[in-house]
Amino acid sequence: MRARELGLELPGRPGPDNAITDVPGVEVGYTTLIEGEAVRTGVTAILPRGRDGFDVPCAAGWHSLNGNGEMTGTAWLSETGVLRLPVLITNTHAVGPCHRGVIDWVARRKPAAADQWLLPVVAETWDGYLNDINGPHVRPEHASAAIDAARPGPVAEGSVGGGTGMNCYGFKGGSGTSSRQVSYGSATHTVGAFVQANFGSRKELTVCGVPVGRELADDDPLEAFYAGAGSVIAVIATDAPLLPMQCTALARRVPLGLARTGTTGSHFSGDIFLAFSTGNPEAFDTAFPRGEPGYEQASFVPWNRLDDFFEAVVESVEEAVLNALLGAETMIGRDGHRSPGLPVERLLDLLRTPRAAIRP
Structure with a gap:
């Protein structure tokens, strides 16, 4: 089930599948x-331009709200403002195998692209409460399989891909997505968000502006384990033509969407965000130069017209987190650790309760 299917009152106009894949060309795959x-x-794989266009650069930027986490490739992103290759999300101790898996996949798919340097973007959140995180369970071939599984269209949510073992607000969390359509003159652009939600303590949870967390404080086995810690990775995609620093500006708005769900940003949470634009497909080539030098041209939305896109980021991130929670069910993992699913009927009852009767 998803937030809108339950009738939750959420702002904005989603795309057809209400997913990051509403941005044309974007594909998502899981192992x-x-x-x-x-x-x-x-492992989760997000392909900005699908498998066929994996080596066509995108304008991109990133932002860290709290740095207790990892997203590889960000030094090169900061240097060039350019993203190439599939983006992978996994668990904290599986970054290495996934990094290797992207390189192996590129070397098989297009050997010439692997003859230069490859700096994949691989991000992580910690799933050690439910998962044997120190075991060598994620291997390079799992990363390659997630890339091969990537498709457009509807995206599975909850306990899938890199989100399989994740928890959010003391409930079972995981993978979630949403999108917004933005009118721009006579055109319509799409902003899509994907989150790997593994953050927040139970008392913080807020849904549609209602502080429901304290009313759902019972049955919280994670409270004594690592309340509030965990991490969240968000990937923002848009087909609006943007400059790299404008993508960074989109990434900086992700925390505002997260805050709508209640989090205050734990010191022990790695909250790192990536944003990319699929506009201007020919303008950001970073290959080693050959032939005569020339010039590139790029169109972009003026800075003073970005507010609607910022709003779309905030709204889609909020809904993506809720979809991750609603898409997950109770899971039992290592050492019998249990992560309860969000009690949907109790949540709906609270949302129907006059707010004055709910404890802040």
């Missing part, structure tokens, strides 16, 4: 690993 009593993990 989900659930084995025995202790393996609860996986």
Whole structure:
């Protein structure tokens, strides 16, 4: 189930699938690993231009709200403002195998692209409450399989891909997505968000402006384990033509969407965000130069026209987090650790309750 299917009052106009894949060309794929009593993990792949256009650069930027986490490739992103290759999200101790998996996939798919340098973007959140995170369960071939599985259209949510073993606000969390359509003159652009939600303590949870967390404080086995810690990765995509610094500005708005769901940003949470634009497909080539030098040209939305796109980021991030929570079910993992699913009927009852009767 998803937030809008439950009738939650959320602002904005979603795209057809209400997913990051509403941005033309964007594809999402998963490898989900659930084995025995202790393996609860996986890999998510996001392809900005699909498999066929994986090596066509995008304007891109990133932002860190709290740096207790990892997103590889950000030094090169900061240097050039350019993103190439599939973006992968996994667990904290599987960044290395996934990094290798992207390189292996590119070397097989287009060997010439691997003859230069490859600096994949691989991000992580910690799933050690439910998953045997120190075990070598995620391998390079799992990363390659997630890329091969990437498709446009509807996106599975909850306990899938890199989100398999994640928790959010003391409930089972994971992968979530949403999108917004933005009118711009006679054109319509799309902003899509994807989150790997593994953050927040139960008392913080806020849904549609209602502070429901304290009313749902019972049955919280994660409270004594690592309340509020965890991390969140967000990927923002748009087909609006933007400059790299404008993509960074979009990434800086992600925390505002997260805050609508209640988080105050724990010191022990790695909250790192990436944003890219699929506009101007020919303008940001970073390959080693050959032939005669020339010039590139790029169109972009003026800075003074970006507010509607900022709003779309905030709204889609908020809904993506809610979709991650609603898409996940109770899971039991390593050492019998249990992560309860969000009690939907109790949540709906609280949202129907006069707010004066709900504890802040």
